[in-house]
Amino acid sequence: AQKITQTQPGMFVQEKEAVTLDCTYDTSDQSYGLFWYKQPSSGEMIFLIYQGSYDEQNATEGRYSLNFQKARKSANLVISASQLGDSAMYFCAMRNGGGGSNYKLTFGKGTLLTVNP
Amino acid sequence: ETGVTQTPRHLVMGMTNKKSLKCEQHLGHNAMYWYKQSAKKPLELMFVYSLEERVENNSVPSRFSPECPNSSHLFLHLHTLQPEDSALYLCASSQETSGSWADTQYFGPGTRLTVL
Numbered sequence: 001a002q003k004i005t006q007t008q009p010g011m012f013v014q015e016k017e018a019v020t021l022d023c024t025y026d027t028s029d030q031s032y033g034l035f036w037y038k039q040p041s042s043g044e045m046i047f048l049i050y051q052g053s054y055d056e057q058n059a060t061e062g063r064y065s066l067n068f069q070k071a072r073k074s075a076n077l078v079i080s081a082s083q084l085g086d087s088a089m090y091f092c093a094m095r096n097g098g099g100g101s102n103y104k105l106t107f108g109k110g111t112l113l114t115v116n117p
Numbered sequence: 118e119t120g121v122t123q124t125p126r127h128l129v130m131g132m133t134n135k136k137s138l139k140c141e142q143h144l145g146h147n148a149m150y151w152y153k154q155s156a157k158k159p160l161e162l163m164f165v166y167s168l169e170e171r172v173e174n175n176s177v178p179s180r181f182s183p184e185c186p187n188s189s190h191l192f193l194h195l196h197t198l199q200p201e202d203s204a205l206y207l208c209a210s211s212q213e214t215s216g217s218w219a220d221t222q223y224f225g226p227g228t229r230l231t232v233l
Contacts, residue, residue, distance in 0.1 A: 004159075033218040043205055045160075045224035052219055091160070095218045103148065103173055103213075105222055107160040 002027045004092050004108035011113050013082045020067070021077040021111045023092030029053075032096045034075040035105065036066065039089040048090075051075055082115045089113075119143055121225035123208050129231045130198065138193040138228045140208030148213040149191040150222060151183060154205040166191060167213055198232045205229050 003026040013019040025034065036048040051059045051066045059066045067076040079086055089110045096104075121142045130136050142149060151163040165173035166185040180202075182194040191208055209222040 031218055033220075035221065037224070043207075043227040043229065045207060045209075045227075047221055047223060050219065050221060093160075095220075103150070103165045103167070104162050105160075109157075109159050 002094055002096055002106045004094055004106055006092055006108035006111050008111045011111055013115055015084060015115055015117050016081055018078060018080045019082055021090050023075045023108060025073050025075060025094050027096060029096045032094055035093045036077045037091045037093060039091060084115050084117060087113060087115045121208060121210055121223055123225035123228050125228060126226060127229050131233050132198060135196040138206055140191040140225055142189055142210035144210055144223060146210040146212045147188055148211050149185060150209040151193050152207040152209065154207060200232050203230055203232045
């Protein structure tokens with residue numbers, strides 16, 4: 001069974017500093033996609049970044065980058081130059097291309113990031 | 118309107134009421150989803166519709182009844198709910214290409230449901 005583990009229930013960072021949010025995953029599939037979403041207190045789940053299992057380069061989207069270490073099965077999110085608006089819950093999720101549900105996103109429990117001024 | 122919209126944003130209902138949640142996507146996608154987010158639990162996939170056909174029903178109680186009349190609209194009909202059904206209900210959509218693991222799901226703002 002697929003599983004996502006986010007070991008940091010909460011993280012604090014000073015404004016303008018970088019922060020890394022941890023995510024490890026467990027799957028026996030060779031083909032899969034890893035996603036990070038941001039959920040502010042308003043509730044909307046906002047897509048941030050995607051990394052495919054066959055991608056050789058780490059994904060980047062603006063201030064977001066994904067530190068993908070396939071052998072360790074980790075997909076950490078790095079946010080550079082934190083802003084107050086980055087305060088939110090962050091979820092790591094995985095989608096498999098193999099057998100079983102091709103539609104299902106498996107989510108971790110999330111990390112609550114607080115950016116201090 | 119852009120992206121995925123959901124109405125109402127907040128709903129309070131009694132256990133004997135019947136209500137419906139509405140989701141509309143403006144992205145031209147061909148698949149839509151209902152998720153449930155309870156406090157201190159990971160998101161749970163409830164239903165998946167692809168090309169207006171239900172392709173997944175993850176052991177959801179029959180008091181939740183989905184409906185997908187076309188590729189842009191998705192409803193969740195609620196009746197005789199229990200207090201433990203109180204949660205944030207999120208709708209999502211994606212453009213599916215043969216169930217590829219790369220297809221990104223885009224979410225709406227959610228409906229926060231309270232069952233008294």
